[in-house]
Amino acid sequence: MAAPERQARIFVYRQAVTAYTNPVNIYLDSRFHTALLGGGYSEFCAAPGAIAIQTGYDDAKKMHQTKESPGQSWALQAGQTLYLRVNEANPADMKLVEVAAEPAQQELARTAQQTHVLSRAPAAQSCAPVQTAAPVLSAPVTPGLTAKLPVPADPASLTPAATRKTAAPRAYALQSDALFEFGKTELKTSGYNSIEIMAQQLISDFQQVERIRVVGHSDSIGKPKANRALSLARAEVVARQLRDRGVKALKGFQVEGQGEDSLLKTTCPKKLTPASKLCHAPNRRVEIIVYGARN
Numbered sequence: 187m188a189a190p191e192r193q194a195r196i197f198v199y200r201q202a203v204t205a206y207t208n209p210v211n212i213y214l215d216s217r218f219h220t221a222l223l224g225g226g227y228s229e230f231c232a233a234p235g236a237i238a239i240q241t242g243y244d245d246a247k248k249m250h251q252t253k254e255s256p257g258q259s260w261a262l263q264a265g266q267t268l269y270l271r272v273n274e275a276n277p278a279d280m281k282l283v284e285v286a287a288e289p290a291q292q293e294l295a296r297t298a299q300q301t302h303v304l305s306r307a308p309a310a311q312s313c314a315p316v317q318t319a320a321p322v323l324s325a326p327v328t329p330g331l332t333a334k335l336p337v338p339a340d341p342a343s344l345t346p347a348a349t350r351k352t353a354a355p356r357a358y359a360l361q362s363d364a365l366f367e368f369g370k371t372e373l374k375t376s377g378y379n380s381i382e383i384m385a386q387q388l389i390s391d392f393q394q395v396e397r398i399r400v401v402g403h404s405d406s407i408g409k410p411k412a413n414r415a416l417s418l419a420r421a422e423v424v425a426r427q428l429r430d431r432g433v434k435a436l437k438g439f440q441v442e443g444q445g446e447d448s449l450l451k452t453t454c455p456k457k458l459t460p461a462s463k464l465c466h467a468p469n470r471r472v473e474i475i476v477y478g479a480r481n
Contacts, residue, residue, distance in 0.1 A: 187267060187480070190231060190314040194262035198239070198282065199227030200272045202296040206243060207451050207468065210272050210280055213240035213253040214307035221245075222272065223468045224450060226300040226359065231313035234264045243277045258282055269294075298359035298473055304383070312390065315481055355477045356391070360384060362403075362420060362470035368463060369408075371419040373427070381424060385431035388476060395478035397437040400425040403473065405466035406446040406456050418443025424472045435478075 189195035198212055202225035209221035212228065215238050220228045238259050242252025258281060260268065269290030270282040285293070365377035373381070388395070402417030402424075418441065425439045446469070454465035 188316045189265050189267045190316055192234075192264050193231040193311065193314055194234060194264065194266045194268060195229070195231050195313060196262075196268045196270065197227055197229050197290065197294060198222070198270045198272070199290075199294060199297055200224050200274070201293055204274055206274055206277050207453075207465075208244040211240075211242045211245040211250070211252060213242075213257065214238075214305075214309040216240060216253045216257075217307035217309070218250075218253065219305045219307040219310055220300060222300060225297045227294055227297045228300060228305075229313075230305070230310040232262055232309050232311055234262050236261055237309055239270070239282060241272060241280050241282055243274075243280045295354060298357040300359055300361075355475050356480070358384065358387070358474040358476070360424065360472045360474070361467065362472060363467055365424070365472070366420060369416065371416065371423060373423060378427070381427045382431060384474065385428050385433050388428070388433050388474075391480055392476060392478045393481050395433070395435045395476055397440060397477050398425070398428070398433070398435045399440045399442065399473075399475040399477075400428070401473045401475065402441075402443045403448055403469060403471050404445050405454070405463075405469040406449060407458050407462060407466060410445055414443050414445030416443070417445050421472055424474070428474075 187195060198220075200210060200222050204224040207224065209223055211221050212219045214232075219230075222228065236259055238257040240252050240255050240257035242248060242250075245252045262268070267287065269285045269287060271285050271290065271293065273281050273283045360380055364380050365373055367374060400421045402419070402421030404413035404417040406413070421441045421443055425441050429439065450468045450471075451465060454469070455462045
């Protein structure tokens with residue numbers, strides 16, 4: 187995706203398939219930005235200039251000392267789009283590697299944007315709208331004659347498909363534990379805040395939304411039928427809250443509950459224990475897949 191004229195656009199992501207299931211904390215200039223799960227990405231913009239990014243796997247066990255390290259430095263340029271993937275070869279020293287646009291976009295297509303935590307890094311800015319220049323019409327000029335330029339079509343006469351930028355659907359993810367108590371469908375206070383942030387993100391990211399799929403996922407603790415019902419009920423809550431906050435889709439919302447059919451972590455025990463609940467946390471999520479024209 188193109189970057190704004192006066193900002194750099196940065197994607198930091200983890201691949202969908204990873205052997206390491208705990209989060210990777212990302213710090214910008216030693217300030218907490220996000221905690222990436224496997225198959226998650228963060229997108230933000232930043233002012234041109236130097237930025238240091240610290241990366242720490244399972245950083246809570248290290249008392250969040252990763253942010254005190256020098257990290258890796260990048261010299262950001264206005265109009266630059268930067269794709270940074272977490273290299274998970276060594277969990278004790280996970281570094282970011284810069285990836286070319288085409289392979290990075292293919293990998294990002296299999297991930298979901300994470301917005302379940304708030305960035306506390308001043309370096310992370312909202313992205314300004316990307317300005318696209320109008321095409322310059324020209325015609326060959328014969329000596330001694332005045333060239334007649336074609337008259338631009340009235341935008342109002344164009345079909346919607348001709349006036350919108352189309353792109354592959356974009357997926358976002360909300361962790362259910364940030365929205366609901368375990369096994370419940372009533373939103374927590376923090377859940378309202380998370381959905382408000384998501385609604386504003388969608389309104390900012392898209393100039394027009396065609397349709398939205400809201401897909402609930404559960405862990406595998408308990409009976410499959412109950413898990414599917416719980417995941418569907420949570421998806422319905424999220425969809426309703428998004429609509430109430432002004433997110434509009436021309437063809438409406440499609441709500442699904444997949445229960446435990448698409449686990450991100452498959453090695454967690456199914457017995458209900460505190461350790462099992464913690465292990466299954468990435469599986470409990472609501473995905474929002476948006477089809478439409480992006481800004």
